[in-house]
Amino acid sequence: MKIKTLFISCVLGLVTAAPALAADKLDSGDTAWIIVSTALVMMMTPAGLALFYGGMSRYKNLLNTFAMTFVAYCLGSVLWVVCGYTLAFGPSQGGFVGGLEHLFLNGITVNSLNGSIPEFVFLLFQMTFACITVALVLGSVVDRMKFSSWIVFATLWFVLIYCPVAHWVWGGGWMGEDFGALDFAGGTVVHINAGVAGLVLALVLGKRKGYGKEAMFPSSITLTALGAALLWFGWFGFNAGSELAADGVAGSAFLVTNTSAAMGALSWMFAEWALEGRPTVLGVASGVVAGLVAITPAAGFVNLPASLVIGAVAGLIGFYAVVKVKPKLGYDDSLDAFGVHGICGVWGALATGLFATPTITEGARGLFYGNPKQLWIQFVSIVATAAFTAVGTLIIVYITKMLTGGLRVDEESEVKGLDSSIHGERAFEIS
Amino acid sequence: MKKIEAIIKPFKLDDVKEALNEIGIQGMTISEVKGYGRQKGHKEIYRGAEYVVDFIPKIKIEIVLPSDRVEQTVTTIREAANTGKLGDGKIFVFAVEEAVRVRTGELGKDAI
Structure with a gap:
């Protein structure tokens, strides 16, 4: 016991005495906050998103929606530590993708740092983003x-689409520091990426049987509202955690995140009330998510007044996209991954180019602060992400179709419900 | 013997049951049913998708009783279930050929 203590103090003494080799120094406050943020963002997938989506799916498919969400998180967790992290954050290969130096987290130790936090914490924080993106x-x-x-599909998409795009923006790739696109917590990487992929997948898969003809009641708006609340809660880790430090910018990101969510909910609700006659709870819950999505790329760059506008416009755009535009275009984006995440993600990325102010983060300056070029940069980053994702997803969809012999369940299973035909379970026992 | 079948609004069940107890009706069978007549259904909207709910929940009361009690019973149900609005329901009267008490085997009026 004594010898062990002596040994530890010697080692500690050596470490302390050794001259600092790198500028990086661990900060326990930052580390603690990012560990908490990681746990918050983790909860968004198997709890927040599963409930949000599950409540909107029909009673006979509720468990299947949960199963898809859980499995997306589990697959992402494993793939990320095996190869995802190094593809996204390994040494850049021409700005397009990370190298394979950190396969199976090779070379990363308890002493590795990323900024002021351990690299293990950093990579776990990033992992939760990767997981929710594929689940979206x-x-x-x-x-x-x-x-x-x-x-x-989730496996291929995670490795071949998410990891490169994350590399472009955050991992030292072409879109981030060199090109100057501003994406604080994942407007392009997470929301536009997932929204466009969802649209492509929905178009290839085709409409649900009876879509537009028979009534498709959500299984439980209560579960959806609870899911939206958990997403909102987790989003504080998502956005304020993306500062990767416990500082003033994190506090500001927290503030604008909450404000935008609230404004999104209110504007969606009032728009629906005025145009459709009822202020629905599903509308309020959807507006919360619309506001959160839109503020995501902007969270560390914009001030409070901007967040009021970003949230309010997100609620209106989301409402318009889902309630007015979708029925006219006629595709069946069942739970509106594209309508809410894709469209509001685009708005958020553009809004970042409008409202970014150097008073929050130095060097980030949008159109309204005298830098019109930023809006162009944001526009290019949106188009590049959407184009890469659309084409890449299409290819992956067809590979998946070949490998699994068709993407859709047979008609009988679809009518019976996937809970029963795939999982052999039921979500509720109601007699 | 006659059978009375009354379709009423669910929230009127207690009023009807009490009113029938007061005039000495000693038993009834009820079921939860769905349907529509002039009241029609209502609309529900989920993210802009409008679904018409055609069938509205109702309660069906079934009572079998001697023919001479029918008029008073029908009047009692009608008065207790009336709200004056569309959707208050309907009352039907049928002839019943036979009734059997399972426990004793009694027949006809003795069985009800």
């Missing part, structure tokens, strides 16, 4: 996709 996609295709196809 499933909102477009619930009620009809084969479970095996989802597993294959």
Whole structure:
């Protein structure tokens, strides 16, 4: 016991005495906050998103929606530590993708730092983003996709689409520091990426049987509202955690995140009340998410007044996209992954180019602060992400179709419900 | 013997049951049913998708009783279930050929 203590103090003494080799120094406050943020963002997938989506899917497909969400998180967790982290954050290969130096987290130790936090904490924080992005996609295709196809698709998409895009923006790739695109917590990487992928998948998969003809009641708006509340709660880790430090910018990001969510909910609700006659709870919950999505890329760059506008406009755009535009275009984006995440993500990325102010983060300056070029940069980053994702997803969808012998469940299973036909379970026992 | 079948609004069940107890009706069978007549259904809207709910929940009361009690019973149900609005329901009267008490085997009026 004594010898062990002596040994530890010697080692500690050596470490302290050694001259600092790098500028990076661990900060326990930052580390603590990012550990908490990681746990908050983790909760957004198997709890927040599963409830949000599950409540909107039909009673006979509620468990399948949960299963797809859980499995997306589990697959992402494993893939990330095996190869995802190094593809996204490894040494850049021409700005397009990370190198393979950190396969299986090779070379990362308890002493490795990223800024002022341990690299283990950093990579786990990033992992939760990767997981929720792939899970977001499933909102477009619930009620009809084969479970095996989802597993294959999610695996391929995670590695081949998410990891490169994350590298472009955050991992030292072409879109981030060199090009100057501003994406604080994942407007392009997470929301536009997932929204566009969802749209492509929904278009290839086709409409649900009876879509537009028979009534498709959500299984429980209560679960959806609870899911939105958990997403909102977790989003504080998502946005304020993305500062990667416990500082004033994190506090500001926290503030604008909450304000934008509230404004999104109010504007969606009032728009629906005025145009459709009822202030629905589903509308309020959707507006919360619209406001959160839009503030995500802007969270560390904009001030409070901007967040009021960003949230309010997000609620209106989301409402318009989902309630007015979608029925006219006629595609079946079941739970509106594209309508809410894609469209509001685009608005958020553009709004960042409008409202970014150097008083929050130095060097980040948008159109309204005398830098019109930023709006152009944001526009290019949106188009590049959407184009890469659309083409890449399309290819992956067809590979998946080949590997699993078709993407859709058969008609009988679809009518019976996927809970029963795939999982052999039921979500509720109501007699 | 006659059978009375009354379709009423669910929230009127207690009023009807009490009113029938007061005039000495000693038993009834009820079921939860759905349907529509002139009241029609209502609309529900989820993210802009409008679904018409055609069938509205109602309560169906079934009572079998001697023919001479029918008029008073029908009047009692009608008065207790009336709200004056569309959707108050309907009352139907049928002839009943036979009734059997399972426990004793009694027949006809003795069985009800």
